Amino acid sequence: GAGVSQSPSNKVTEKGKDVELRCDPISGHTALYWYRQSLGQGLEFLIYFQGNSAPDKSGLPSDRFSAERTGGSVSTLTIQRTQQEDSAVYLCASSLGQGERNGYTFGSGTRLTVV
Amino acid sequence: RKEVEQDPGPFNVPEGATVAFNCTYSNSASQSFFWYRQDCRKEPKLLMSVYSSGNEDGRFTAQLNRASQYISLLIRDSKLSDSATYLCAVYSGAGSYQLTFGKGTKLSVIP
Numbered sequence: 027g028a029g030v031s032q033s034p035s036n037k038v039t040e041k042g043k044d045v046e047l048r049c050d051p052i053s054g055h056t057a058l059y060w061y062r063q064s065l066g067q068g069l070e071f072l073i074y075f076q077g078n079s080a081p082d083k084s085g086l087p088s089d090r091f092s093a094e095r096t097g098g099s100v101s102t103l104t105i106q107r108t109q110q111e112d113s114a115v116y117l118c119a120s121s122l123g124q125g126e127r128n129g130y131t132f133g134s135g136t137r138l139t140v141v
Numbered sequence: 142r143k144e145v146e147q148d149p150g151p152f153n154v155p156e157g158a159t160v161a162f163n164c165t166y167s168n169s170a171s172q173s174f175f176w177y178r179q180d181c182r183k184e185p186k187l188l189m190s191v192y193s194s195g196n197e198d199g200r201f202t203a204q205l206n207r208a209s210q211y212i213s214l215l216i217r218d219s220k221l222s223d224s225a226t227y228l229c230a231v232y233s234g235a236g237s238y239q240l241t242f243g244k245g246t247k248l249s250v251i252p
Contacts, residue, residue, distance in 0.1 A: 059239055068244035069185070069228070082238045117184055126232045129175045130240060132184040 028052075030133035032118050038139045039108055047103040047136045051120030058101050059121075059130060060085075060093060062114040069117070075101060108140045144168065145231050147243035155251050158219050162246045164229030165211045173232035174212045176203055178225045179245065185228055188214075219250045 031050040039045050051058050060072040071085040075095045086092070090108075095101040105112055115137050119130035147164045154160045166174075174191035189196065191203040191212050202215040212229055226245040233241065 057238075061242075069242040071239045071241070074238045076238075085239075126173045126234060127190075129173075129177075129187045129190065129230065131187070134184050 030118055030120050030131055032116075032133035032136050034136055035134065036137045036139075038141060041110060041140055042107055044104065044106045045108055045138065047105075047116050047118075047138070049101045049103070049118030049120075049133060051099065051101070051118070052131060053099075055120035055122055055131075056098065057121045057123060058095060059119045060101070060103050061117045061119065063117060063135075064114040072103070072116075105138075108138075110140045113138055113140045144241045145229060145243040147227075147229055147246045149244060150247040151249055152246065153249045153251055154219055156219055156221060158250075159215065159217045160219055160248065161213055161215045162227055162229075162248075163211050163213050164243050164246075165209075166229075166231045166241075167210070168231070168233045169207075169210060170233060171210075171231045172234040174203075174205055175230040175232075175240070176201075176212075176214050177228040177230055177242070179228055180225050185242075188227070216248075219248075221250050221252065224248055224250045 033048045058075040061069045073093050074082040077098045078095050090106045093103045115135040117135045119132045121130045176188040177185040178188045179185040191205050195204040200217045204213045226247045228245045229243045230240040
């Protein structure tokens with residue numbers, strides 16, 4: 027597609043439920059990133075994919091968080107047993123290479139609210 | 142010291158003013174630098190890359206000072222539409238694969 031597409035755009039879930047967030051990157055972009063942004067906070071790195079591999083998972087805050095990427099394209103971020111502190115905007119970005127030349131293009135995000 | 146730091150502002154400036162933001166970074170081996178713009182409740186959008194020699198795009202000028210480890214963004218002739226939060230981003234390379242973002246500087250351009 028023309029841009030990075032994320033779904034759903036908004037998600038309200040009850041504490042303890044699992045959620046899946048989807049990211050469809052720009053066609054041909056090999057690198058894919060997940061970040062999250064809490065209210066008034068900066069962008070927090072979660073995980074990086076190059077193709078289907080995740081060389082850097084260092085930002086995942088706990089083992090309740092996992093992500094996968096298939097076919098070098100779509101990625102899913104899963105949060106199990108959601109907690110209120112998981113409430114944030116989850117942003118996906120993609121880039122050619124590692125983004126060192128041209129930066130990233132972000133999707134519009136998924137706003138997650140855990141109640 | 143945080144990896145990437147910005148003055149959170151807000152910077153409140155009148156239309157037509159010139160305003161400048163700085164962003165400091167801690168890793169002297171950092172390789173690439175960017176400025177992003179983020180409107181309220183929207184995703185960050187790339188404004189411009191920052192090159193060693195400095196670069197200009199219309200009313201926007203970005204500069205890199207490696208010796209003092211900071212980048213700057215200058216906006217001339219501010220427009221109301223420039224009101225947003227400006228994020229700097231740094232790519233460190235050397236095993237770090239992601240851009241590290243500052244928390245942003247909020248700019249409000251006032252009529």
